[in-house]
Each structure stands twice: as C-alpha cells, then as structure tokens.
Amino acid sequence: MKFVYSDNYDLNLGDHVFPSIKYKLTAEKLLRDGVARPEDFVEPAPASDDDVALVHHREYIRKLKTGTLSYLEILRLEIPYSPELIRAVWVAAGGSILTGQLALRDGVAANVGGGFHHAFPDHGEGFCVLHDVAIAIRRLQKDQTIERAMTVDCDVHQGNGTADIFAADPTVFTFSIHQERNYPYPKPPSDLDINLEDGTGDADYLAALERGLKQALGKFQPDLLFYIAGADPYREDQLGGLSLSLGGLAERDRLVLGEARARGIPVAVTLAGGYARRLEDTVLIHATTLRIAKEGAGGH
Numbered sequence: 001m002k003f004v005y006s007d008n009y010d011l012n013l014g015d016h017v018f019p020s021i022k023y024k025l026t027a028e029k030l031l032r033d034g035v036a037r038p039e040d041f042v043e044p045a046p047a048s049d050d051d052v053a054l055v056h057h058r059e060y061i062r063k064l065k066t067g068t069l070s071y072l073e074i075l076r077l078e079i080p081y082s083p084e085l086i087r088a089v090w091v092a093a094g095g096s097i098l099t100g101q102l103a104l105r106d107g108v109a110a111n112v113g114g115g116f117h118h119a120f121p122d123h124g125e126g127f128c129v130l131h132d133v134a135i136a137i138r139r140l141q142k143d144q145t146i147e148r149a150m151t152v153d154c155d156v157h158q159g160n161g162t163a164d165i166f167a168a169d170p171t172v173f174t175f176s177i178h179q180e181r182n183y184p185y186p187k188p189p190s191d192l193d194i195n196l197e198d199g200t201g202d203a204d205y206l207a208a209l210e211r212g213l214k215q216a217l218g219k220f221q222p223d224l225l226f227y228i229a230g231a232d233p234y235r236e237d238q239l240g241g242l243s244l245s246l247g248g249l250a251e252r253d254r255l256v257l258g259e260a261r262a263r264g265i266p267v268a269v270t271l272a273g274g275y276a277r278r279l280e281d282t283v284l285i286h287a288t289t290l291r292i293a294k295e296g297a298g299g300h
C-alpha cells in the first residue's frame with residue numbers, strides 16, 4: 001500500500017494550535033514502526049489550477065495565488081497567510097487526487113495529509129484553504145475513473161464545506177459524524193449527519209458510526225470512499241468535546257475500513273484535524289489510522 005506524502009505539507013503556521021509538523025512526524029513514525037518502507041511513500045505534484053477550479057471559484061484562486069485575500073478573509077481562515085501555506089494546500093490537493101487514483105488501483109491508499117473539509121468554493125475557514133477531497137472527487141469524475149463517491153467524515157467537527165459543495169449532487173454521498181455543539185455554525189446538511197452529545201464515549205460513538213455506515217452504504221454504492229479520519233474526537237483534544245479513547249479511535253478506523261472493504265469499495269484515507277494536548281498523541285492517532293488502513297489493504 002502507498003502513502004502519499006510531501007515535506008511541503010507543512011503549513012508554516014509557527015506557534016499555532018494546528019501542529020502542522022504532525023505530517024512529517026506521522027510519516028517518520030510509519031517508517032520507525034515498520035508500517036512503511038521508504039519505497040512505500042509517493043511524492044505528489046501540486047494540483048493544477050484547473051483541477052482546483054473544478055471546486056473553487058477562479059476569483060478565490062486568484063486571491064490566494066496573488067496574496068490579495070482581505071483581512072476578514074484571512075481572519076476567517078484562522079491561520080496566517082504565507083506563500084508556503086499556498087504551496088502546501090496545492091500540494092495537499094494534488095496528494096488527495098493521487099491518493100484516490102492509488103486507492104482505485106490498490107484497494108486502499110492514504111494521504112499523510114489533507115482532509116480540509118471546511119473549505120468552500122468561494123472561501124476558506126477553520127484552517128482549511130482548499131477542499132482537497134472535493135477536488136480529488138471532481139477530478140476523478142472528470143477523468144471518468146469513477147462515477148460515484150462517498151465521504152465518511154469522522155473528524156469531531158462537521159464537514160460543512162463537503163456538505164455545501166455536494167449539496168445538489170446525487171453522485172456524491174456525504175456522511176459526517178461529529179459533536180453537535182461545536183464549530184461549525186451553521187452546519188449545512190450532509191446526506192447523513194449524526195450529531196453527538198458532548199462527552200460521547202467509545203461505545204455510543206462506535207454504535208452510532210456502525211449504524212450510520214450501514215445506512216449510508218445500504219442506500220448508496222460508491223466507486224470510491226474518502227475517509228476523513230480526524231484525530232480530534234479524542235478525549236484529550238483541545239478543540240473537541242467528545243471522549244473517545246485511543247483504543248476507541250482505532251476501533252473507529254477498523255469499522256470504516258472493514259465496512260467498505262467487505263463491500264469491495266476502495267478507500268482513500270485523509271488525516272484532517274487533531275489538536276491533542278500532547279502532540280505525540282495526535283501523531284499516534286494518525287499513525288494508527290494509517291496502520292489499520294494498511295491492514296485493510298491486505299498485503300499490497
């Protein structure tokens with residue numbers, strides 16, 4: 001199984017609650033733990049502007065590339081603007097395109113990055129500049145390598161950008177399971193939303209997720225499933241209010257991979273959020289997701 005990664009994923013945020021060094025640390029941990037060999041990593045090219053324009057407005061793309069976002073637009077991103085940020089998000093979008101292509105070839109593939117599910121066609125917010133997953137789905141549809149896709153979003157925050165982008169699109173089924181009383185407000189409706197109470201723990205979370213997966217996959221058969229595997233439902237997360245344990249998060253990953261693979265559906269994994277008090281916990285959660293994804297790939 002291939003892991004898509006670039007050192008350019010680092011968003012250059014400095015001292016920020018979003019630890020963008022986590023991508024590099026996660027890739028290094030995969031090597032150290034023997035989950036991946038150096039040759040299992042694939043370096044993505046940046047998405048083309050035409051690919052990005054399959055989702056985002058040309059005017060927004062121009063502002064990003066010329067550094068002409070307004071003060072309010074940068075405030076809404078909640079991360080500082082820099083040329084490195086723009087390079088990072090274009091490469092992450094290229095990474096999710098490549099991850100989708102590799103998942104279709106190998107059954108499972110993972111982007112050691114991406115999952116920027118709060119980006120909208122005309123603006124970014126909540127640390128998300130470009131919606132890499134939506135760009136990948138639109139590109140794969142344009143190439144006619146897939147017709148139908150599903151997003152399974154287990155980040156603690158609802159996938160508002162995903163819901164908005166695919167709202168009127170019957171070819172993409174959006175499923176989000178998240179903490180109800182948390183950003184974003186409002187939450188545009190996904191095809192299936194599961195709103196969880198504050199403090200929901202492993203057992204209730206896993207039961208709700210299993211019900212949701214069976215419901216979604218019972219009514220919609222995708223050619224490819226994008227798993228947005230946020231680490232922030234963890235009980236030690238600074239921006240999340242759910243109470244999953246490390247073991248519960250691993251069970252979550254097994255459930256998503258298992259339900260998809262049992263139906264023969266290829267899975268493309270992206271990392272999304274993670275703000276644990278201890279950075280090593282966030283890295284451990286992401287690395288565990290990727291190890292379980294590799295087990296789901298079955299020896300590739």
Ligand SMILES: [Zn+2]
Nearest residue numbers: 155156157273
């Ligand atoms: Zn999140």
